[in-house]
Amino acid sequence: MSPTQALASNVFLFYVALAVGLLVLAGAVLAVLRWGLHKDVEHAWKSYRGWLLLVPLALVPIFLGRGATIMVFTIVGIFGFKEFSRATGLYSDWPMTGAVYLGILGTGVVALVPDPTSRNPGWYGMFMALPVYVIALVLLIPILRNRAQGQLQVIALAIVGYLYFGWMFGHLIFLANATYAYSYLLYLLFAVELSDVAAYTTGKLFGRHPLRELPDVGRQVDLDGGRLLGTRTLRYMTENHPRI
DSSP: OOHHHHHHOHHHHHHHHHHHHHHHHHHHHHHIIIIISOOOOHHHHHHHHHHHHHHHHHHHHHHHOHHHHHHHHHHHHHHHHHHHHHHHTGGGOHHHHHHHHHHHHHHHHHHHSBOTTTOOBBOHHHHHHHHHHHHHHHHHHHHHTTOOTTHHHHHHHHHHHHIIIIIIHHHHHHGGGSTTHHHHHHHHHHHHHHHHHHHHHHHHHHOOOOSSSSTTOTTHHHHHHHHHHHHHHHHHHHTTOTTO
């Protein structure tokens, strides 16, 4: 992965054109709804402005190359865990939070360095074993500070936080080392975001079938249908192009 390879890649250029086309189309539709039909689309405008930031944030590091992609996605994982720790109350426990930050950074490092045995990009063997070392570090912290009361919850939150935002998200980071990195990364990113957009749209238009009588779950059945429709649409668009 490099700027030269990105410009020579039909896959990368396809997804850039797709992203620009969708942003232009969405902007035009929102403009017609807001100024032509005088509809209240303020919530959609806020989401659209967010996409104007998120799309370049995803495409630029992939364009710059493997190293930039790994570093940016590692930073995204760190900020994701920060939000998780703030929401769960783990953020106030700095030793636990610091251990998870260290683990996420370690995931980025092993994705960046070459395998010492095969010299292939990324140290995959250490990547697969890394959760063992991070969890051991998390379990060691209560012992070092001689504390038992209330530690089960923070240990559980730290382990779950690392597994989600460090190791599982690290699989996406590690795709930057694949032979067809542009295909894997861009397809996955667009499939996830398209499913969210489709779920939001169908939920707004057809949300009539609650899965559970709980707050924020009222349109779950319709949302899932929208997600399925969105991902199948992208699959249909790319199924005749094996390398896309």
